[in-house]
Amino acid sequence: MMPPDYVFGLIGHPVSHSIGQIVYNRYFQKKGLNAIYLSIDIFPETLKYFMSYASKMDGFNVTIPHKISIMDYLDQIDWEARSIGSVNLVKTEDGLLKGFNTDYYGIEYMFKKGGVDVSGKSIVVAGSGGIARTVIHYLIKNNAKSVTVKARDVKLAKNKLNAYDVDIKEYANNDYDIYINCTPLGTEAVGDPFPEVQFGKGKIAVDVVYNPPVTPFLKRAGISGSKTLSGLDLYIGQAIKTLDILTSGCDIDTLINSVRVAVNEVR
Amino acid sequence: MMPPDYVFGLIGHPVSHSIGQIVYNRYFQKKGLNAIYLSIDIFPETLKYFMSYASKMDGFNVTIPHKISIMDYLDQIDWEARSIGSVNLVKTEDGLLKGFNTDYYGIEYMFKKGGVDVSGKSIVVAGSGGIARTVIHYLIKNNAKSVTVKARDVKLAKNKLNAYDVDIKEYANNDYDIYINCTPLGTEAVGDPFPEVQFGKGKIAVDVVYNPPVTPFLKRAGISGSKTLSGLDLYIGQAIKTLDILTSGCDIDTLINSVRVAVNEVR
Numbered sequence: 001m002m003p004p005d006y007v008f009g010l011i012g013h014p015v016s017h018s019i020g021q022i023v024y025n026r027y028f029q030k031k032g033l034n035a036i037y038l039s040i041d042i043f044p045e046t047l048k049y050f051m052s053y054a055s056k057m058d059g060f061n062v063t064i065p066h067k068i069s070i071m072d073y074l075d076q077i078d079w080e081a082r083s084i085g086s087v088n089l090v091k092t093e094d095g096l097l098k099g100f101n102t103d104y105y106g107i108e109y110m111f112k113k114g115g116v117d118v119s120g121k122s123i124v125v126a127g128s129g130g131i132a133r134t135v136i137h138y139l140i141k142n143n144a145k146s147v148t149v150k151a152r153d154v155k156l157a158k159n160k161l162n163a164y165d166v167d168i169k170e171y172a173n174n175d176y177d178i179y180i181n182c183t184p185l186g187t188e189a190v191g192d193p194f195p196e197v198q199f200g201k202g203k204i205a206v207d208v209v210y211n212p213p214v215t216p217f218l219k220r221a222g223i224s225g226s227k228t229l230s231g232l233d234l235y236i237g238q239a240i241k242t243l244d245i246l247t248s249g250c251d252i253d254t255l256i257n258s259v260r261v262a263v264n265e266v267r
Numbered sequence: 268m269m270p271p272d273y274v275f276g277l278i279g280h281p282v283s284h285s286i287g288q289i290v291y292n293r294y295f296q297k298k299g300l301n302a303i304y305l306s307i308d309i310f311p312e313t314l315k316y317f318m319s320y321a322s323k324m325d326g327f328n329v330t331i332p333h334k335i336s337i338m339d340y341l342d343q344i345d346w347e348a349r350s351i352g353s354v355n356l357v358k359t360e361d362g363l364l365k366g367f368n369t370d371y372y373g374i375e376y377m378f379k380k381g382g383v384d385v386s387g388k389s390i391v392v393a394g395s396g397g398i399a400r401t402v403i404h405y406l407i408k409n410n411a412k413s414v415t416v417k418a419r420d421v422k423l424a425k426n427k428l429n430a431y432d433v434d435i436k437e438y439a440n441n442d443y444d445i446y447i448n449c450t451p452l453g454t455e456a457v458g459d460p461f462p463e464v465q466f467g468k469g470k471i472a473v474d475v476v477y478n479p480p481v482t483p484f485l486k487r488a489g490i491s492g493s494k495t496l497s498g499l500d501l502y503i504g505q506a507i508k509t510l511d512i513l514t515s516g517c518d519i520d521t522l523i524n525s526v527r528v529a530v531n532e533v534r
Contacts, residue, residue: 003323015308016281025316036320041283041306045532049292053303056270265312 006035008246011050011070012063015039017187019211020061022262023239023255030254033247042066047073059091059246061102067130074099084137085163086130089242102241103134109237111138114229116178116204119143124172126150126193127182128157131208135182136164148176150193174198179221180206186215193217201225210235211263235259273302275513278317278337279330282306284454286478287328289529290506290522297521300514309333314340326358326513328369334397341366351404352430353397356509369508370401376504378405381496383445383471386410391439393417393460394449395424398475402449403431415443417460439464446488447473453482460484468492477502478530502526 010020016039024037035058042050044065051073054060062070067086071077074087075096081087087099111118123144125132128151139147148167151157157168172179172194179199185191186209194217199205205221210231218228236259243250277287283306291304302325309317311332318340321327329337334353338344341357341364348354348368356367378385390411392399395418406414415434418424424435439446439461446466452458453476461484466472472488477498485495503526510517 002319004320007320007323014281014283016283018308021308021310021313021316025313029316036316038305038317038320039308041281041285041288041308043288043533046288046292049288049296049303050305052269053271053274053305056274266310 002034004034004036006033006058006247007038007056008035008059009038009040009057010061010063011040011042011047011066013041013043013065015041015063017211017266018063019235019259019262019266022265023258026258026261027243027251027255030258031251035247044069054090054097055092055095057092059089061242062088062090064129071099073097080104084134086133088130088238089245091245100241100245101134102238102245103131103234104138105241106234106236106238107135107138109240110206110229110231110233111142113233113237114206114227116206116227116229117142118178120145121177122146122148122175123178123180124148124150124176124194125166125180125182126172126185128160128168129182132182133161133164135180135208136161136166140164148172171196176203178204178206180208181215181217182208184209186217187211189216191216192220199224199226203227204229207231208234211266213263232259232263269301271301271303273300273325273514274305274323275302275326276305276307276324277328277330278307278309278314278333280308280310280332282308282330284478284533285330286502286526286529286533289532290525293525293528294510294518294522297525298518302514311336321357321364322359322362324359326356328509329355329357331396338366340364347371351401353400355397355505356512358512367508367512368401369505369512370398370501371405372508373501373503373505374402374405376507377473377496377498377500378409380500380504381473381494383473383494383496384409385445387412388444389413389415389442390445390447391415391417391443391461392433392447392449393439393452395427395435396449399449400428400431402447402475403428403433407431415439441465443470445471445473447475448482448484449475451476453484454478456483458483459487466491466493470494471496474498475501478533480530499526499530 021039028035077099081101089100181193185193199221203226206229208231213232222228240250288306295302344366354366448460452460466488470493473496475498480499489495
């Protein structure tokens with residue numbers, strides 16, 4: 001077996017749920033690219049050790065809990081990632097570490113593919129972490145009428161999202177147009193981020209969780225007539241941008257095929 | 268930050284519970300060795316992709332579910348690992364991948380440190396995976412009177428352990444001298460491998476789980492007067508041998524200190 005020419009990967013804690021190691025390794029093999037994608041589990045306490053190794057990799061995705069703390073280690077951060085304040089991709093170029101936010105492109109891809117225009121809509125987002133921040137950035141930039149954040153710890157969420165003009169509440173109600181889950185609730189089909197909400201025609205339910213592609217929350221909303229957008233499209237959109245940045249291009253059909261295989265294999 | 272001269276690590280699925288990324292990175296820093304230890308999460312389906320990259324690493328520990336399947340990819344396997352049929356360490360030498368079983372030395376270290384001689388003893392082992400196999404190998408080699416395996420799936424266990432002269436039963440009872448847990452039960456202080464057993468003076472309880480160092484099973488046995496051996500000593504013994512093989516030596520005090528720090532940080 002020939003050692004790979006390129007070493008890519010994912011860093012986070014945990015990473016055992018992530019389908020990336022199947023998606024990208026399968027994609028590289030299909031495209032004849034001699035590259036590897038490693039899922040690397042890194043505690044908050046050990047990020048500092050990993051960063052000495054980081055420039056030996058050609059690039060890596062970043063997930064919880066490092067999307068914000070990684071920024072302190074980077075040589076450059078692209079303006080989208082800087083304005084969002086969250087990085088989910090690092091590329092190594094001439095030994096320099098450059099940060100990007102491809103989640104933003106994943107969110108854009110998901111809404112466009114679903115034919116949903118957020119302008120003039122009242123929207124509630126569950127969660128206040130890195131992906132919630134990126135979603136809020138997209139909603140405000142695309143002229144949402146109002147954005148409310150549902151958070152268990154209202155004070156903490158206010159602190160984390162102080163850069164954004166958003167209301168923060170402990171519970172949602174039935175008055176919003178669009179409901180977006182940005183928490184891990186629903187991963188492995190456990191948990192519902194909006195148990196207090198009755199869905200129906202005219203409401204739109206959106207989930208950033210991609211595994212399973214139809215979470216309990218989306219299933220409940222869909223059955224009652226709401227339009228639903230799956231986190232799998234966000235994942236695909238984000239992966240298209242990741243491959244664009246890391247390998248200067250993306251064969252979307254091969255990528256989508258690899259994602260579908262991965263989601264079936266990991267369940 | 269200077270890129271590391273040596274790249275070590277752990278492969279398995281999951282790996283998020285493993286303290287190795289703190290233990291070894293801290294040890295290397297204290298000893299001024301320019302090396303890194305990466306915890307890499309690898310599904311059974313993606314092991315084949317990783318193996319193209321493996322020889323670019325200087326060595327790596329192997330945990331569930333790869334301790335047996337990894338053997339097909341190795342150029343050499345040392346006789347202890349071959350006779351046990353389970354590898355938990357791979358070292359790269361001149362581009363060749365060599366397999367070892369340091370768990371064996373960890374088990375030996377744990378029993379010796381605890382002052383427990385297994386010869387002439389009747390022993391029950393819960394579990395039939397890679398570590399159970401290594402423990403059984405040690406017990407038979409050190410003249411245990413009898414070894415019984417407690418397994419939920421007796422038929423499957425018989426199949427996996429057909430090379431060993433052991434009884435296999437669904438339940439233990441109170442008649443054994445030594446009770447050894449080789450299942451993940453007790454990890455994160457959840458689960459008891461021998462709920463059906465009354466412990467007391469004269470019985471010995473042994474656990475391979477190292478986090479927490481005193482599992483519910485060991486606590487229950489200890490309270491009732493049994494002698495107990497903790498998986499933390501197995502971990503330390505195994506790490507001493509791992510560092511011996513990977514870095515030609517081990518400063519045991521620095522290692523034990525790193526293990527104690529790691530166990531406290533990860534809980």
